[in-house]
Amino acid sequence: MIIGKSVPKIDSYGKVTGAAKYADDLKLPRMAFGRILRSPHPHARIVRIDTSRARALPGVLDIITGRDLPHKFGIMPTTQDEYPFAVDRVRYVGEPVAAVCAVDEGTADEALDLIDVEYEILPAILSIEEALAREDIKIHEETKRGNIMKEVHLTFGDVEEGFAEADLIREDTFFFEGTTHAPMEEHACVADCGPDGKITLWTSTQTPHYVHREIAKVLQIPLSHLRVIVPPVGGGFGGKCEPFAHDFAACLFALRHGRPIKFGLSREEVFYCHRGRHPVKMILKTGVKQDGTITAVHLQTFLDGGAYASYGLATVYYTGALLTVTYKIPRYKFDGMRLYTNKPPCGPKRGHGSTQPRYAFECQLDKIAEQLGLDPAEYRKRLAVDPYTTTINGLRITSCGLVECVDKVVEASHWRTRRGHLPRGRGLGIAISSYVTGAGKAIYWNDMPHSGVIVKIDRGGGVAVLCGSSDIGQGSDTMLAMIVAEELGVDLSDIRVYTGDTDLTPVDLGSYSSRVTFMAGNAARAAALKLRTLLLEAASDLLGVPADRLTAANHQICCIDDPTKHVSFVEAVQKAESTHGTLSAVGSYTPPKLGGNFKGAGVGISPAYSYTACVAEVQVDPETYDFRVEKLWVAHDCGHALNPTLVAGQIEGSAYMGFGEAVLEEQVFRKGGLHKIPSLLEYKLPTIYDTPEIVALHVEPYDREGPYGAKEAGEGPLNPVIPAIANAIYDAIGARVDSTPITPDKIARALREQQRSSMQQAMMARKLSTVGR
């Protein structure tokens, strides 16, 4: 039995010895080097590009511009609005304009300076407000109105009736600042191509299947002529879920010149690739009865999408969809809008689209609890959804450990005895959340499996597992190996896992939406079970024991009733191969049909939802308002934890990232559209000193559809951390900061404003009483 054990990851040894070869570590004979010229303007027309001086530089092999790849791509089939390299117009600072291929990096760099681009500068739009106000400036001609990329209006039940029933209605405005993924590995790729025109691309991506599709489409080559291989990926967090300009350029250069070429982006360029957390303005109105029961919720979101669509179509729906999966909400209205602005495109970041409204909702509920005199932890438990129910917007909930999560963090933080009894400046705050365990629909809708796994056994007893998934550090390769080892009764050391190779491995949609353990895990189990059946039958023949009385464990197939009767795993394999021929099996996973019957019902559906609760403890200086997050308790319902250490690692990493977004990180721009802080020194990733102590707690309800009862752990635990910190700040010092990141100056401002409005209220009350007299 290996499932449920904290075994080290199978790829750990490569990673601790330096042997693991990431994309930028690859080196091939005759390898050339590529560099990208990027736009210095946020919005401009390209009048002319002259590459002649650059082409004349010795060592320069080729240069491409937008005209060489004049086919739009986009991860969502209905919003393909982007060229690999700008054609006629640039829409953000850092947008790729041209690429150079040269014999070495120095020459490629030098050539960039010799490309002459003449721009006609256009007025730029840099905020949600400008995007709404300036309908005269259109970033994309294709938009129907102004710069609205997508507008969504969904109503479930009669919300007006709900607000009429309410004893208390709160309407608050929140703003969540944009943040970026900042994986430690900068994006990189190598492409090679032979005279047969078949391209191999090694690239740091979370989604080899989608990259495969999009590159073949833009290069106008058959899918069979492109092979995408994923080397170890140095972190993704959502930032490597699409093909990028360097991927397209590398493939085109390789195709044209028949030699390998490498692109390695600089850290500054990674900030321009972005596809990170959308800045979102949210207006949230909630009606409750005197006892706190929710009667109606109306959420409006405005997303600052940046210059291109990316995953934004899904993001705008996600800002509405997942608000309903934690609490009983009988009536719900959602209005969402994603706007184009002249900034690097936003996309999916850990918690995709659900992080921002969750922050708003959890902060607002804290205010409601206070107004109603309710304990915020008990209040949340009372509102919690029940397992195996359906939400008002048609999301099917299966297992749900939300109440237990709240209990765990309350107990661990000594909430009951400490909250309300701490000195001024010290505070505790709570928040909860939920997240999908895999998107219920592929990016392009189809009826095919979301994940496929091939398991093959050689006659020496070695087991190979092949899957199109991409291990970005979360341990998905190890998960696959553990499941196959469990079913076949062999050790992890008997198994080799090959993933992320579009030629060799069956399709898996990728490492996004927290889907791999659930979907690829179920596919691996299905494949392994087929082989297990063959091996038990073979052993049954050899032992003369019925197959249903046999089991596979410890390299043996043995009789459950009489363990002395057994054959070795290898003997069973050879017998089965003699009977059936070469042993291999395919397993696949397709999610069940889920969701309501309305436009947009495809976003938010998932075969299962994870649940999380977080308590944050903060210490605020009562004079300077400088503060420190001292400790985070995070209890996460991931279903059955297949590898508790790896699950804890995901909880801790998510909590850390949420902490960074709550108090330090912001992707912000100067007036002229320049990124303010495109470096790891200025963009404040939490260091080991900043990061609070994180206590990861597991809640493990068995999920009926997850492999061995498992659900996701990679994203969900991020979401409650941010509002928990905001609520703790309020508990400590009495300031409600309704925008991220929470900073001492915002605390000071909030306190001043609160003081002013309470003075005004007091004056008003005095006037009214005078009038009354």
Added chain:
Amino acid sequence: MQKQLMTLHVNGETYQVAASPTHTLLEVLREELDLTGTKHGCELGHCGACTVLVNGAPVLSCLTLAIEMQDAEITTVEGLARHNRLHPLQQAFAECGAAQCGYCTPGFLMSGKWLLDHNTDPTRDEIKAALAGNLCRCTGYTKIIEAIELAASIMRKERELSASA
């Protein structure tokens, strides 16, 4: 820039390399010696991924010129394991789940090695001080701290054993 011949002592071996005098130690290790275990995350000295040991002390190889390192003993992550036997730090990072994506791991291992070479039983504060220049985006640092503590205890036990033997 013309390449120059330089002699580097890396992981106990001596190499003659032709490289530009403007190239950093990071570039020469990775590109000329194919020691790609040492990573880059910024090339500006912000992230610590490129940390190597120079005469036993942690140095950011992205801010160090290779040509100035000719008399130094350089240790990279490839030099940690001996005869295919992992260093206790490497074993501990694997066991504790301290390497998720693994990209920052070589830098942490080198900073960690310097710490444990000088402090056999570091406190959490001492561990944090030693690793403050290394960024990790995956782990929240929790498992890294645990791994350093585990490695320290393994190394103490090994020392006791060899002392009693």
